[in-house]
Amino acid sequence: xxxxxxxxxxxxxxxxxxxxxxxxxxxxxxxxxxxxxxxxxxxxxxxxxxxxxxxxxxxxxxxxxxxxxxxxxxxxxxxxxxxxxxxxxxxxxxxxxxxxxxxxxxxxxxxxxxxxxxxxxxxxxxxxxxxxxxxxxxxxxxxxxxxxxxxxxxxxxxxxxxxxxxxxxxxxxxxxxxxxxxxxxxxxxxxxxxxxxxxxxxxxxxxxxxx
Numbered sequence: 001x002x003x004x005x006x007x008x009x010x011x012x013x014x015x016x017x018x019x020x021x022x023x024x025x026x027x028x029x030x031x032x033x034x035x036x037x038x039x040x041x042x043x044x045x046x047x048x049x050x051x052x053x054x055x056x057x058x059x060x061x062x063x064x065x066x067x068x069x070x071x072x073x074x075x076x077x078x079x080x081x082x083x084x085x086x087x088x089x090x091x092x093x094x095x096x097x098x099x100x101x102x103x104x105x106x107x108x109x110x111x112x113x114x115x116x117x118x119x120x121x122x123x124x125x126x127x128x129x130x131x132x133x134x135x136x137x138x139x140x141x142x143x144x145x146x147x148x149x150x151x152x153x154x155x156x157x158x159x160x161x162x163x164x165x166x167x168x169x170x171x172x173x174x175x176x177x178x179x180x181x182x183x184x185x186x187x188x189x190x191x192x193x194x195x196x197x198x199x200x201x202x203x204x205x206x207x208x209x210x211x
Contacts (some may be wrong), residue, residue, distance in 0.1 A: 010144070011060075011103075011105045012059040012060065012104065013099050014122060015063075015108070015109040016061065016064065016075075017066070018047055018112045020065060021068040023037060024036050024039050025067070026039055026189075027040075029194075030042055030194045030197065031186060038194075043112075046114075047112050050112040051075065053117065053122075059126065061079075063083070087162060088162045089118030092109060093158075106129045108135070113191055114189070115191060116189055117188055131181065132183035133149065133150065133175075134149050134180055135184075136172065137186070137188065139168070139188060139189065139190050140188070140190070141192060142164070144167070146170075146185060155174050
């Protein structure tokens with residue numbers, strides 16, 4: 001059983017995309033309402049939450065930084081890489097390509113913008129790939145908080161409406177056009193606006209303590 005669990009962990013890989021918490025570069029929509037310092041605090045809260053939830057997922061974990069690799073932070077237990085590319089699609093595609101070169105058989109990517117995602121969502125994503133070619137965790141803003149696959153599909157990252165409300169719809173369309181099987185997880189909410197964060201604090205603000 002131990003060997004089976006080790007095989008699972010080595011052949012299922014989770015990519016975590018994070019940004020460096022530099023004022024003026026993270027949560028810019030929150031910054032327009034609450035200021036740069038508040039936006040950084042919100043993002044650091046999100047990153048702390050993300051770090052806690054991925055710690056309990058049985059898989060290999062790698063962190064991709066947006067601007068520079070922080071050599072001494074809370075992610076030191078995992079492999080660290082730098083995102084490369086001119087837009088989000090190219091950065092994601094490059095990360096998938098690099099990790100598939102490591103001979104992983106299931107690969108999922110998440111960001112660090114969602115307080116509602118749990119370890120169970122990630123585990124469900126890996127399980128869904130037993131039958132599906134692509135798994136998507138849809139976000140209420142029209143994007144997605146999770147994307148997974150068993151081999152690289154470059155068309156998922158090319159000419160996509162990044163940060164637009166039709167991103168998920170367009171992604172699902174191209175999956176169908178290529179005749180691939182898709183699985184969809186629960187729809188969750190990202191933290192994009194100051195009101196999103198206030199709603200989280202006034203509602204289920206203790207979720208982070210339960211992971």
